[in-house]
């Protein structure tokens with residue numbers, strides 16, 4: 001059994017609590033001899049800033065680059081609101097994405113049947129919802145230069161961010177979306193603002209060409225990003241795979257996640273390009289939810305999105321499909337039994353803490 | 366009675382049908398001697414392109430600049446998808462916004478009690494919803510330069526859009542939001558991505574300073590734009606006035622509009638700065654919905670958003686508050702009576718056509 005290296009970055013807020021539940025599952029897997037994971041742990045976000053004035057240290061960056069996969073909790077919180085821009089908690093996450101080349105962010109939005117009632121949408125609108133947002137993660141306005149605030153001669157300040165996309169960046173994320181659509185319904189919706197943005201025009205053209213040349217069997221639809229946000233609220237089941245740029249993906253995936261009523265449940269995977277020699281991809285797995293500083297340290301956090309992110313790691317980074325399926329099934333079983341953390345509780349639920357939820361899932365595993 | 370000049374730009378798709386209902390109301394107001402409107406009509410969008418190869422002619426731009434207010438229908442449709450970028454239908458609308466200096470876009474999202482059931486959200490989430498999105502409309506990524514697609518030496522193409530904001534642009538839209546909050550609940554939420562964008566950092570700082578210096582009594586909250594989109598889906602009633610930049614405003618206002626289940630009902634006003642001499646503002650009024658080419662010409666369009674936009678014109682451009690209130694009341698009365706266009710029909714509704722709806726509202730006026 002080859003040893004697999006996992007680098008854990010719990011981060012801030014509820015990050016450490018939910019990561020603790022993943023560690024318990026990893027420990028169990030190792031002890032049972034189901035796989036051989038070696039773990040190391042680092043600091044990212046506000047806690048890294050507190051420790052050494054940076055959102056992530058060079059040492060931890062090196063460990064992330066060397067690992068087979070990174071598990072990431074969450075970063076940020078009001079405590080660091082006044083921290084300089086370059087060392088703010090989010091800078092750690094953005095650097096990881098950029099330096100690891102994690103251009104493909106997969107965000108499934110699944111409505112768990114047991115939780116349809118928790119959505120603010122009508123049950124018939126979200127029941128059975130299963131869409132996948134494929135978000136470009138290393139380009140666009142997140143990283144384009146110039147990105148600065150300058151003081152003008154008249155004393156005014158002017159802020160600039162630059163939305164930048166090249167043909168190649170769009171091609172590779174389009175291929176990820178089309179490949180995934182092949183394993184699903186065979187449909188892709190591509191969202192942009194081609195009526196206002198030149199990057200939207202290029203996005204539209206490149207996705208169209210990749211689709212026509214390489215994936216003629218996939219049904220491709222183009223939708224304006226504002227209309228897509230609207231349609232997600234109106235009738236989300238019209239979509240299967242949605243591909244979009246970094247900023248639209250940020251917003252659309254949050255809308256999609258919230259529709260499901262299962263925000264604390266949704267995992268994500270951020271993948272790099274396959275290594276030409278080995279075929280392996282750099283990868284980081286993180287829950288879609290944030291650091292929830294308001295409930296941190298109280299045992300209220302829902303560890304399921306973090307555990308689901310580890311299941312995605314088992315699947316995508318290690319090919320341990322059986323174990324991934326077992327973990328997903330354990331989560332579903334515990335939910336079916338009515339065991340709930342507070343965020344997803346309804347009448348008659350058995351309300352449990354973070355550690356109790358983790359233990360219940362481990363028991364069902 | 367001074368004559369007021371209205372310039373009508375019905376545009377494409379359902380634009381002409383819904384504008385026809387406004388014309389009927391204007392005709393009635395003139396005949397009854399309630400006011401004296403002089404109207405002229407022009408072309409914008411795809412129909413303007415078909416007529417003279419531009420999304421709006423210089424002649425019609427001059428008329429728009431000279432008018433006391435512009436009433437705008439909607440532009441665009443698949444027919445013009447392949448038209449060159451600079452003369453695409455939307456270019457007409459964007460030029461009107463820019464050249465008329467309409468920096469403040471007011472988009473109320475109101476859930477009409479009679480229509481709460483039409484929302485995809487649970488009734489308790491949207492009943493009584495009344496929020497106002499104040500969107501910056503002449504800056505940001507919509508107009509920033511460079512905005513281009515270039516071919517690189519390696520044959521790749523690269524698209525650039527530029528998100529640009531100055532202190533002054535943010536100050537003036539913040540003041541509009543704070544002023545409006547004074548007439549409402551006294552609360553403003555400002556949405557940006559300060560954790561990723563320098564324009565978000567500046568936006569946050571300037572809105573904070575305007576609030577503290579000039580509106581200390583208004584409660585100001587900052588929210589990340591992605592989280593705001595989420596919160597709008599989760600519990601929209603937590604918001605009253607939301608202020609944001611051009612692109613976030615585009616998306617957030619569409620989400621907010623869709624929540625209400627009343628998309629065909631929502632008007633908007635785009636206002637310029639008050640003229641230092643006369644105190645009057647340039648203004649354009651348009652429905653939030655688009656040109657709906659799929660239902661154009663079939664008498665299916667809901668004219669209420671267009672009529673409500675005219676009511677906003679009566680109020681904001683002409684100070685004809687009584688007439689505005691009468692028109693709004695007529696709309697509400699007709700809805701209460703169960704008369705509905707198809708988009709908002711439910712069991713037991715009296716389903717009517719565009720012209721029948723217009724006639725019913727005019728009768729109740």
Ligand SMILES: CC(C)[C@H](C(=O)O)[C@@H](O)C(=O)O
Pocket residue numbers: 090093094250560561591
């Ligand atoms: C934390 C923040 C920088 C991040 C983003 O904007 O990408 C987050 O919102 C996300 O979606 O992962």
Ligand SMILES: CC(C)[C@H](C(=O)O)[C@@H](O)C(=O)O
Pocket residue numbers: 195196226455458459615
């Ligand atoms: C038609 C389009 C250019 C426009 C925009 O993006 O501003 C529309 O979506 C809107 O919100 O008014």
